[in-house]
Amino acid sequence: MEFEAPITEIIEQTHDVKSFRFKRPEDFEYKAGQYLFVSIPVNGEMQRKPLTISSSPTEKDHLEFTKKLTGHEYSDALDAMVPGDVLIINGPNGRFTFEGEYNKIALISGGIGITPMISICRYCSDSKTGTDIVFLDSNKVESDIAFGDELDEMGRSHPNMKVVHTLTRADTDWLGCTGRICEPMILDYISDILERTVYVCGPPPMMKSVEELLLNMGIPKEQIKKEALVGF
Numbered sequence: 001m002e003f004e005a006p007i008t009e010i011i012e013q014t015h016d017v018k019s020f021r022f023k024r025p026e027d028f029e030y031k032a033g034q035y036l037f038v039s040i041p042v043n044g045e046m047q048r049k050p051l052t053i054s055s056s057p058t059e060k061d062h063l064e065f066t067k068k069l070t071g072h073e074y075s076d077a078l079d080a081m082v083p084g085d086v087l088i089i090n091g092p093n094g095r096f097t098f099e100g101e102y103n104k105i106a107l108i109s110g111g112i113g114i115t116p117m118i119s120i121c122r123y124c125s126d127s128k129t130g131t132d133i134v135f136l137d138s139n140k141v142e143s144d145i146a147f148g149d150e151l152d153e154m155g156r157s158h159p160n161m162k163v164v165h166t167l168t169r170a171d172t173d174w175l176g177c178t179g180r181i182c183e184p185m186i187l188d189y190i191s192d193i194l195e196r197t198v199y200v201c202g203p204p205p206m207m208k209s210v211e212e213l214l215l216n217m218g219i220p221k222e223q224i225k226k227e228a229l230v231g232f
């Protein structure tokens with residue numbers, strides 16, 4: 001479906017990540033993990049980008065997407081928008097979804113690849129699916145972690161949800177996990193990975209290396225679900 005959506009709220013998640021909220025039409029149904037096409041005026045022409053829905057289907061009053069601000073033209077135009085400005089929304093789209101169909105899942109994201117994962121975690125938390133989730137989220141530095149407090153709170157209040165942040169360029173005062181996602185890290189935090197359906201989302205180079213790693217670890221291809229956040 002396509003509709004016009006005045007922005008109702010803008011939330012700064014990190015120094016370069018913002019969430020945009022608008023009213024959810026009553027008949028708009030979607031699954032956690034799906035994306036929208038968001039059209040906005042950019043230098044006098046409409047441009048559209050695929051952006052994942054970061055809200056959960058359980059949230060009836062609003063829809064939310066979350067954009068990494070790249071300094072490029074679409075990004076700058078979106079960053080300059082204020083509540084009341086109108087987006088053209090088309091969707092939902094995509095098959096990188098979770099509706100409670102697996103008992104045990106692993107989520108692995110790099111950078112802004114967190115957007116479908118937060119939707120899935122919010123969905124599982126709100127609708128009490130009881131899904132056993134291990135979420136491995138990779139970023140460069142601590143200030144890049146989006147939704148960090150919300151995820152850590154979900155991890156604390158749901159015994160079956162474990163959230164691990166790894167940093168590739170951590171400061172010396174970071175006490176958590178460090179380094180790129182690798183086999184020893186996965187075996188440390190997700191020792192039963194072979195029993196899980198694995199969702200992977202991030203920029204294309206990260207996706208390629210994580211998929212190769214998972215296949216080498218013996219995880220069947222059919223057990224790996226992927227969404228590459230390619231730019232176009």
Ligand SMILES: Cc1cc2nc3c(=O)[nH]c(=O)nc-3n(C[C@H](O)[C@H](O)[C@H](O)COP(=O)(O)OP(=O)(O)OC[C@H]3O[C@@H](n4cnc5c(N)ncnc54)[C@H](O)[C@@H]3O)c2cc1C
Pocket residue numbers: 035049050051052053065066067068069070071072073074075076094112115116227228229230231232
């Ligand atoms: C299914 C799917 C879901 C996605 N979900 C998300 C999401 O939830 N959040 C998110 O942030 N992204 C998401 N993306 C990626 C998103 O659609 C954009 O492609 C990405 O964020 C880059 O946007 P931009 O604002 O930099 O775009 P643009 O301004 O159009 O730039 C796109 C590319 O063009 C080039 N370019 C443009 N202008 C310049 C310039 N001035 N100088 C140099 N190079 C330039 C760069 O190579 C740049 O990477 C998703 C992609 C897909 C396919």
